[in-house]
Amino acid sequence: MSLDDPRTIHLADYTPFTHVVEQVHLTFRLAPGATRVISKIAFAPNPDSKGGAFFLHGEDLKLIHARIDGESVIPNAAEGGITCDVPEGPFTWEAEVEISPQTNTALEGLYMSNGMYCTQCEAEGFRKITFYPDRPDVMAPFDVRIEGELPVLLSNGNPAARGDGWAEWSDPWPKPAYLFALVAGDLVNHPDRFTTRSGRDVELNIWVREPDLGKCAFGMDALKRSMKWDEEVYGREYDLDIFNIVAVDDFNMGAMENKGLNIFNSSAVLASPETATDANFERIESIIAHEYFHNWTGNRITCRDWFQLCLKEGLTVFRDQQFSGDERSHAVQRINDVLALRARQFREDNGPLAHPVRPESFVEINNFYTATVYEKGAEVIGMLKRLVGDEGYSKALDLYFSRHDGDAATIEDWLKVFEDATGRDLSQFKRWYSQAGTPRIAVQESFDNGTYTLTLSQSTPPTPGQPDKEPLVIPVAVGLLSPNGDEVVPTRVLELTEAEQSFTFDGLSAKPVASILRSFSAPVVLERDQSASERAFLLAHDTDPFNKWEAGRALAKDVLIRMITEGAAPDPALLTALENVARDETLDPAFRALALGLPGQDDLAQTLYQSGRTPDPLAIYDAVQQLRKAIAEQLGTTLSDLYDDMAVHGPYRPDAGDAGQRALRQAALGFLSLLDGGVRAQSQYETADNMTEQLGALACLLDIGKAETALAAFRHQWQEDRLVMDKWFGLQSGLAAPAKAAAAVHRLTEDPGFDWKNPNRFRAVMGGLAMNAAGFHDPSGASYALLTDWLILLDPVNPQTTARMLTAFETWKHYDADRQGLIRENLERLAATPGLSRDSSEMVGRILG
Numbered sequence: 040m041s042l043d044d045p046r047t048i049h050l051a052d053y054t055p056f057t058h059v060v061e062q063v064h065l066t067f068r069l070a071p072g073a074t075r076v077i078s079k080i081a082f083a084p085n086p087d088s089k090g091g092a093f094f095l096h097g098e099d100l101k102l103i104h105a106r107i108d109g110e111s112v113i114p115n116a117a118e119g120g121i122t123c124d125v126p127e128g129p130f131t132w133e134a135e136v137e138i139s140p141q142t143n144t145a146l147e148g149l150y151m152s153n154g155m156y157c158t159q160c161e162a163e164g165f166r167k168i169t170f171y172p173d174r175p176d177v178m179a180p181f182d183v184r185i186e187g188e189l190p191v192l193l194s195n196g197n198p199a200a201r202g203d204g205w206a207e208w209s210d211p212w213p214k215p216a217y218l219f220a221l222v223a224g225d226l227v228n229h230p231d232r233f234t235t236r237s238g239r240d241v242e243l244n245i246w247v248r249e250p251d252l253g254k255c256a257f258g259m260d261a262l263k264r265s266m267k268w269d270e271e272v273y274g275r276e277y278d279l280d281i282f283n284i285v286a287v288d289d290f291n292m293g294a295m296e297n298k299g300l301n302i303f304n305s306s307a308v309l310a311s312p313e314t315a316t317d318a319n320f321e322r323i324e325s326i327i328a329h330e331y332f333h334n335w336t337g338n339r340i341t342c343r344d345w346f347q348l349c350l351k352e353g354l355t356v357f358r359d360q361q362f363s364g365d366e367r368s369h370a371v372q373r374i375n376d377v378l379a380l381r382a383r384q385f386r387e388d389n390g391p392l393a394h395p396v397r398p399e400s401f402v403e404i405n406n407f408y409t410a411t412v413y414e415k416g417a418e419v420i421g422m423l424k425r426l427v428g429d430e431g432y433s434k435a436l437d438l439y440f441s442r443h444d445g446d447a448a449t450i451e452d453w454l455k456v457f458e459d460a461t462g463r464d465l466s467q468f469k470r471w472y473s474q475a476g477t478p479r480i481a482v483q484e485s486f487d488n489g490t491y492t493l494t495l496s497q498s499t500p501p502t503p504g505q506p507d508k509e510p511l512v513i514p515v516a517v518g519l520l521s522p523n524g525d526e527v528v529p530t531r532v533l534e535l536t537e538a539e540q541s542f543t544f545d546g547l548s549a550k551p552v553a554s555i556l557r558s559f560s561a562p563v564v565l566e567r568d569q570s571a572s573e574r575a576f577l578l579a580h581d582t583d584p585f586n587k588w589e590a591g592r593a594l595a596k597d598v599l600i601r602m603i604t605e606g607a608a609p610d611p612a613l614l615t616a617l618e619n620v621a622r623d624e625t626l627d628p629a630f631r632a633l634a635l636g637l638p639g640q641d642d643l644a645q646t647l648y649q650s651g652r653t654p655d656p657l658a659i660y661d662a663v664q665q666l667r668k669a670i671a672e673q674l675g676t677t678l679s680d681l682y683d684d685m686a687v688h689g690p691y692r693p694d695a696g697d698a699g700q701r702a703l704r705q706a707a708l709g710f711l712s713l714l715d716g717g718v719r720a721q722s723q724y725e726t727a728d729n730m731t732e733q734l735g736a737l738a739c740l741l742d743i744g745k746a747e748t749a750l751a752a753f754r755h756q757w758q759e760d761r762l763v764m765d766k767w768f769g770l771q772s773g774l775a776a777p778a779k780a781a782a783a784v785h786r787l788t789e790d791p792g793f794d795w796k797n798p799n800r801f802r803a804v805m806g807g808l809a810m811n812a813a814g815f816h817d818p819s820g821a822s823y824a825l826l827t828d829w830l831i832l833l834d835p836v837n838p839q840t841t842a843r844m845l846t847a848f849e850t851w852k853h854y855d856a857d858r859q860g861l862i863r864e865n866l867e868r869l870a871a872t873p874g875l876s877r878d879s880s881e882m883v884g885r886i887l888g
């Protein structure tokens with residue numbers, strides 16, 4: 040559980056596999072309770088091997104027989120697999136095993152969802168399918184034969200042959216086992232085609248259950264746009280004759296980039312105007328892009344070992360963020376990405392689960408598919424790009440693709456292409472990959488004789504196992520505004536490399552107002568004591584849209600913190616500033632909607648904790664409610680004008696323009712509902728022709744405690760739609776009044792629709808509770824106990840989803856002694872559960888510290 044858990048795997052212990060795999064042939068004889076998997080694998084000695092026994096991973100496999108070069112062998116059982124005496128030269132391994140997809144509730148390996156067979160092999164699920172060197176540095180071409188009485192039988196690569204009750208697939212591109220996939224079921228397809236720029240005609244399909252066929256068009260459009268974008272921006276073309284996407288209802292994460300056969304959580308691909316919100320459409324577009332982009336960053340070039348996970352994930356997140364920015368709005372995209380980074384990654388970095396972008400050890404790799412690896416991993420690439428420039432970045436990427444195509448690569452390889460392409464020494468920059476924690480940057484300013492001096496100092500707080508930190512290379516984008524609001528120094532990237540460093544700007548006629556960390560040029564906390572008037576000035580005049588928004592956010596945060604800690608009243612200056620932004624028609628509605636969004640309660644709790652205070656979730660909740668009321672009262676007319684003006688007419692379209700208008704209108708409705716008793720929300724609920732407006736209205740009604748009728752109507756309308764009902768569950772648990780949250784969520788768990796083995800449903804309810812900060816931290820401890828009870832129940836069924844949900848407790852040390860005591864009790868109760876999974880025991884051990 041702790042650092043000395045005997046199950047710990049270390050980056051430093053990497054050794055190559057004893058053999059290489061030249062070809063894999065798999066036959067599946069599908070049967071729900073007893074599927075036979077027959078493998079035939081050509082092994083040859085690996086010239087890079089350091090020796091050692093021949094070992095194949097395997098878990099929960101019933102071995103029927105094994106042969107080497109046609110002769111029966113009896114392998115020896117070993118921890119997590121088998122060993123076997125093998126010939127000195129090349130040989131063929133054959134094995135037949137039996138597995139039971141039907142009883143596989145962990146949703147890892149081959150399992151069943153609604154009568155359909157599907158797989159999830161990343162990270163280490165292939166070993167539950169057959170004996171194999173289940174490690175990403177072993178890459179091989181796969182041929183697959185599927186036998187089963189189902190209309191659709193899919194695997195990776197190109198279709199090779201098919202007949203009645205069987206199909207064969209051949210994937211020419213060598214790949215690691217984690218990219219293997221198989222799907223078999225009674226599915227229908229939404230077809231399309233794409234011609235690559237070199238003229239390859241590619242068949243595209245999204246495979247779904249029949250009732251979902253009307254929800255595929257948007258995903259397909261997003262796929263084609265992604266394919267085109269990767270050609271135009273990265274010069275990367277698709278490399279097979281077919282690309283399949285399958286929607287699955289039971290899935291532990293968002294989606295999976297299996298070669299030529301992406302498998303998606305149905306929530307991450309299915310959308311129609313009536314059933315999906317603007318936010319859902321946006322998320323689907325980015326996940327489709329993400330999985331598609333993995334074809335080059337992840338599949339053609341994969342990771343040597345799981346410690347290098349950020350090599351594919353950080354880069355692919357960076358690429359999908361670029362894509363979404365290009366397709367929609369860079370400003371809005373950046374703000375949303377930073378909001379998510381702060382909410383999830385900063386939170387992780389500031390607690391017991393903090394770890395480097397490239398971790399150095401793990402017990403269960405599934406626990407490291409984290410915001411740090413993904414989102415901070417993407418930020419690190421954004422910094423690299425800023426430091427070497429756009430041209431340097433594109434040269435480095437070209438080199439990466441040409442040098443490492445077909446490789447299982449490392450972060451060292453990645454940085455080396457940047458060094459070789461740009462001549463820049465990245466040895467100090469590399470610390471971003473090994474040093475955990477969010478750096479703080481303190482700011483001092485002086486102005487003398489036309490010269491403005493900016494002194495920046497950096498420090499990174501200690502994190503588990505890393506008490507002392509070294510200075511990082513931090514690109515700090517800065518612009519200067521003159522007191523009349525004109526930009527006098529356009530954005531310049533300062534490179535902060537020392538613990539403390541000064542930068543000067545000459546020839547200024549007056550002391551400027553600095554806009555620091557433009558576009559959020561580095562994932563750091565800027566510690567800057569700035570007056571409310573300077574913040575309001577930047578909110579009004581900054582030319583950098585991110586910092587413009589940030590100034591408003593900082594202003595609101597300062598006001599809220601004073602309300603929470605000093606009982607101050609809502610500051611009229613904030614209300615005026617917000618009103619000005621809300622009314623400013625030169626600003627994109629989506630931006631204005633973001634500017635009207637208040638800091639989240641968990642964000643405020645983090646901020647309080649970081650400034651040495653103990654957050655009281657109820658006091659935070661009250662202050663936010665009070666400020667919302669004050670905004671509603673002060674901006675009443677502006678808001679009702681916006682509500683009317685932002686109405687979108689004509690048929691629903693999910694594009695950024697319409698979505699931005701709806702977002703601003705929804706922000707207005709949220710405030711207005713506090714004043715009008717829900718009249719507008721009720722009528723919007725009744726007339727909405729799309730889920731964005733229907734759900735938005737429902738949320739407002741819930742917020743003011745007037746949703747009973749609408750909730751019943753919603754359920755009646757949508758009870759057959761799983762994804763919509765997830766929203767019904769999630770909204771109620773997320774918006775339950777603090778003191779009643781545990782009781783309300785308990786009631787939801789007794790609802791016949793609470794199918795807790797379905798990860799989406801479980802997450803809707805329990806994730807909703809965890810995000811309901813005041814409700815989760817109810818002083819009685821009822822919510823802690825409720826969540827823990829359910830995690831104890833879920834752990835043996837689905838360890839991955841259980842372990843993931845445990846992050847609800849990662850901030851526990853920030854709270855008062857009573858709450859800490861209650862949480863500790865629950866975590867210890869969970870830790871003491873007999874047979875607790877490796878996933879959950881590692882998490883609970885790390886959280887307890």
Ligand code: ARG
Nearest residue numbers: 161162292294295296405408
């Ligand atoms: N590679 C997938 C993606 O980022 C996610 C796989 C997550 N796997 C896991 N075991 N948590 O697109």
Ligand code: ZN
Nearest residue numbers: 329333352355
């Ligand atoms: Zn990914």
